[in-house]
Amino acid sequence: MVNQWFPNVDLEDLWIATGETFYMTLLSLVGTFILGILLGLLLYLTARGGIWQNKTFNFIVATIVNVFRAIPFIILILLLFPFTDFIVGTIRGPNAALPALIIGSAPFYGRLVEIALREVDKGVIEAAKSMGAKTSTIIFKVLLPESMPALISGITVTAIALIGYTAVAGVIGAGGLGDFAYFYGFTRRDFDVVFVCTVLIVLIVFLFQFIGDTISNKLDKR
Numbered sequence: 001m002v003n004q005w006f007p008n009v010d011l012e013d014l015w016i017a018t019g020e021t022f023y024m025t026l027l028s029l030v031g032t033f034i035l036g037i038l039l040g041l042l043l044y045l046t047a048r049g050g051i052w053q054n055k056t057f058n059f060i061v062a063t064i065v066n067v068f069r070a071i072p073f074i075i076l077i078l079l080l081f082p083f084t085d086f087i088v089g090t091i092r093g094p095n096a097a098l099p100a101l102i103i104g105s106a107p108f109y110g111r112l113v114e115i116a117l118r119e120v121d122k123g124v125i126e127a128a129k130s131m132g133a134k135t136s137t138i139i140f141k142v143l144l145p146e147s148m149p150a151l152i153s154g155i156t157v158t159a160i161a162l163i164g165y166t167a168v169a170g171v172i173g174a175g176g177l178g179d180f181a182y183f184y185g186f187t188r189r190d191f192d193v194v195f196v197c198t199v200l201i202v203l204i205v206f207l208f209q210f211i212g213d214t215i216s217n218k219l220d221k222r
Contacts, residue, residue, distance in 0.1 A: 008190035017180035018200055020094045024166045024176055025204075028101035029159050035106035036158070037151075039065060040113020041139065051135055065107040073104050073165050077172060097166065097174035105162050112154030116147040149220040156212025160205050167201060177201055 039061065045051050046058035071079070077100045081091050084099050120143055128142050144151070170178025177197045185193030 005192075008185075008188070008193050009196050010184075013184070014180065014196065014200075017175065017177050017197070018204075021163070021166050021176035021178075021201070021204065024094045024097050024101060024169070024174070025159065025162050025208075028098050028105065028162055028166075029155065031098070031102035032105045032109050032158055032162065033155055035102060036109030036113055036155075037144075039106060039110030040117060041143075043110065043114040044117040044143075045135075051138065065110050068103060068107040069111070071104075073100070073168055074171075076100055076104050077169060092173040094175045097169040097176075100169065101162060101165055104165060105158050108161065109154060109158040112157065113147075113151060116150035116154060117143055119150060120146045149216045152212060152216040152219060156209060156216070159208045159212065163201060163205055163208065 042061045043058065043065070046054045046061065048055070050058075068076070077097075080100045080103065084096050085091050087099055088096050090096050124142055124146060125138060128138050133141070166174070166176045167178030167181070170176045170180070171182050173179060177200055181194045181197035185191060185197065
């Protein structure tokens with residue numbers, strides 16, 4: 001049935017490409033979550049009125065975040081080729097895409113983290129301070145737990161963006177469904193391959209959205 005409707009689709013290669021897309025998305029998502037949380041905390045804590053208020057440091061971090069958010073992803077991949085080759089030892093394949101995926105998406109998520117932290121009730125933070133709570137306690141016992149539903153919603157949005165990034169990375173040989181759609185579909189004018197890859201990417205997006213919404217709703221105590 002599949003061969004009849006999509007004669008140019010090699011199922012074995014398609015599943016390998018799908019696995020590579022999941023691999024790139026999940027690993028880069030973990031790196032993005034960690035780096036994004038750090039960036040968001042730095043932006044929040046060093047801002048005016050923050051625990052570590054520091055105008056100069058906040059400006060530097062904000063500038064770095066804004067610069068990397070402004071660079072189109074395809075250009076960022078090319079700029080990071082020397083760095084990727086140094087870290088991974090190659091500029092092709094799923095592993096080679098990870099540095100660009102993380103560096104490209106972490107600043108975006110960092111801003112979402114900052115927004116989520118700003119929504120935490122300042123009264124709760126002041127109450128923790130009045131009880132002599134250390135900064136680390138305020139971060140891990142107040143800020144992050146209170147903002148967790150928003151953080152999960154933010155990482156869900158970022159995950160969907162990452163899936164799109166993996167497709168772009170595939171065009172320059174990173175593997176995954178983007179690679180499969182471009183090299184085995186578009187360049188050969190086998191548009192049934194492009195269509196199947198598109199459907200699979202949409203399904204993966206729906207899957208991540210469903211998981212993210214479910215976790216966020218369970219964590220939301222309101």
